[in-house]
Amino acid sequence: MTLLAVNRVCHALMHDKDFRARMQADPRAALQAYPLSDAERAAILAGDVATLYRLGANAFLMGYLARFEVCGLTVPIYGERIRRCAP
């Protein structure tokens, strides 16, 4: 069920501008409030969207990590990583 927290983090990037700014400045601190597993937290901080996707995170929501360029992601970097999950 903590995967809901990953999706909440992504969703908040769009709808909570203060959280978005904190994620852009200090993501580790910004994520403190979210009940993430260690693996989920590490994957978000590493911008490891392939792992998050395999865990079941919603791709549309994860796109906000790229759109708002948090955790080292840009649209091209995100794309390169997510494309590794292609069947």
Added chain:
Amino acid sequence: MASIVGAYGLPHTPIFPFKVAEEGASSPTGALFARVRAAFDAARPEAIVIFDTDHLNTFFLDNLPVFALGVDESFTGPVDEVRGVPVKTIPSHAGLATHLRRAAVHGGYDVALVQDFAVDHSVYVPLHFMTPELSLPVVPVFINGHVPPLPPARRCFDLGMAVRRAIESYPQPLRVAVIGTGSFSLEIYGPRVSPGRPDGVPDPGWVDEVSDHIANARIDALVAAATEQRMLHAGNVGGELLNWIAMLAFVDGRKPDFIDKQMENGHAYAAWSIPS
């Protein structure tokens, strides 16, 4: 009695308002919308019912309806930072919406009630091009086309038919246009995006097949082909086709006046005039 005066299929690509503002109304995208707008205006609608898939902005995964209907005098949107578009107030029609939802629930469709709500680009972008002054009341009917399990295509067509019958039984005179919005093949931020892009069109063959079914009014064949597996094979938002399928319940098996498919975007523009 209210009447259905036209049915329209449209995309809702969030960059389109900005793109057409930059490139002009005679640009390719501007011209595609203008063609539908001309048909829309000729039908002289007084209200809009739009079938739409929310992109987890009106709803979220903590409480996700399969079907829902907005019931209020107005709502706001777009709330997902559509480039060049501020958040606006969009007029609605609580009387019509209440009537539609009551009829749908009594007809066996479990349509969630939504009040005091906001919508994202997927409702706003079609309105931006059909009613730029937001001068017509709009009732949104939401179908979950993104987060599996998706409702069956037949169920969505039948929901469309229930909403149609409800409009036709609304006791006030009102000319209603119906819009179905979404892509046929589109991947957003999933593994099948094109290199360097946030999106991709994984299944152009399905765009051809869907467009061909619609162009030739083979609605039963389209509904039969549009399984969850088939739609998701066409992209992680391929279930948006369900909004078109609900809209097709309004056209009585007729061919569209036109359908313009856009292979590079995995979507289409179409219009049906409906004789009174």
